Amino acid sequence: MLTAAELAARVGVHESTAVRLSQKPGYNGYRELRVALQVDTTGYVKLSERMSCRLENTPELATFVHNEVSVWQELLDTLRQEDIDAAAQMRIAAQRVFLFAHDNASTLLKLMGR
Secondary structure, rough: OHHHHHHHHHOOOOHHHHHHHOOOOOOOOOOHHHHHHHHHOOOOHHHHHHHHHHHHHHHHHHHHHHHHHHHHHHHHHHOOHHHHHHHHHHHHHOOOOOOOOOOOHHHHHHHHHH
16 A cells, blocks of 8 residues: 555655545545555455554544454454364364465464464
């Protein structure tokens, strides 16, 4: 995804115009629009982008931490321990395992590789 400066250069406008355009539909800035577009087009967003966007929009540390805890709580509500255990047992029983991950999932891949 292009930065605001890159987008502005491509279409021949000032960077602030790209930022103001992103604010028209209600985003706080271009970065927030870019994160929303990443989610819409790929189904995920890089952890670094998500963290950076949240830090921009929630300057208070307590609010930021609360938001991050909420995200992890959603994971706990979605993923059951039994499913993790079953996947681990299948991996142990397999003769050969190929693991692939991209962006945020690479952290999970490293954990699985242990």
